[in-house]
Amino acid sequence: MKTAGGTDAAKRRAGERAAEEVDNGDVVGLGTGSTTAYAIDAIGEAVSDGLEVQGIPTSFQSRQRALEASIPLTDLDAVETVDLAIDGADQVVDDPDASGYGALIKGGGAAHTREKLVDAAAERFVVVADPSKLADRLERSVPVEVIPDAHTVVADRVQDLGGEPTLRDAEHKDGPIVTDNGNLVLDCAFGPISDPNELATQLSRIPGVLEHGLFVDCADVTYVGLEEGVETRVY
Numbered sequence: 001m002k003t004a005g006g007t008d009a010a011k012r013r014a015g016e017r018a019a020e021e022v023d024n025g026d027v028v029g030l031g032t033g034s035t036t037a038y039a040i041d042a043i044g045e046a047v048s049d050g051l052e053v054q055g056i057p058t059s060f061q062s063r064q065r066a067l068e069a070s071i072p073l074t075d076l077d078a079v080e081t082v083d084l085a086i087d088g089a090d091q092v093v094d095d096p097d098a099s100g101y102g103a104l105i106k107g108g109g110a111a112h113t114r115e116k117l118v119d120a121a122a123e124r125f126v127v128v129a130d131p132s133k134l135a136d137r138l139e140r141s142v143p144v145e146v147i148p149d150a151h152t153v154v155a156d157r158v159q160d161l162g163g164e165p166t167l168r169d170a171e172h173k174d175g176p177i178v179t180d181n182g183n184l185v186l187d188c189a190f191g192p193i194s195d196p197n198e199l200a201t202q203l204s205r206i207p208g209v210l211e212h213g214l215f216v217d218c219a220d221v222t223y224v225g226l227e228e229g230v231e232t233r234v235y
């Protein structure tokens, strides 16, 4: 599993705190990544103690983790409501005075398209993070999932917007990574992003872009796991 920054103890605290929000009968979106994995494990433990939930995984990885945790699974098109989604982030705007307080960059594991579908559908979207993810402004590269035939034209359009796109390479395969949806990922460096909402709109308008990793006005709360305890940000 991809493990980006932050200690396992901090990730575990955030994940376990988020899992406490799950109520009996809930449909729960199960995000992807090393922090959410702790939430999935904690929900699995609650299920073994009698909690009745249905999970909607956001990737092959989160599906496998949920199956290992014996969480009953369903699909987005099989439910009327998603009560709660729990998901990680690669970066979170943590300045209350900044444009886009609580905005996220996601997609470090190339799962952001299905994550956005599920997280946006949820009544409540809970982010789990460790302090290494907090920033005054978003400045990491923005992952953009593109249809394979479109990667060069989308790269040109990203450059027109002032970004520097890099086709993400696979680590244990020659050539680019291929997403769970059969597409490619351009990691697009824009430097510090002063207006995440505006950039999100511009990226969404590019033909050939399936989804980008800017999550603006989505999160309801972030649990920040610390070495001791958990901090809460409410948006």
Ligand SMILES: O=C[C@H](O)[C@H](O)[C@H](O)COP(=O)(O)O
Residues within 6 Å of the ligand: 002, 003, 004, 031, 032, 033, 034, 035, 036, 087, 088, 089, 090, 106, 107, 108, 109, 110, 111, 112, 115
């Ligand atoms: O595509 C991956 C997801 O957006 C993850 O939620 C994100 O990369 C954070 O993962 P982690 O908790 O492992 O840092």
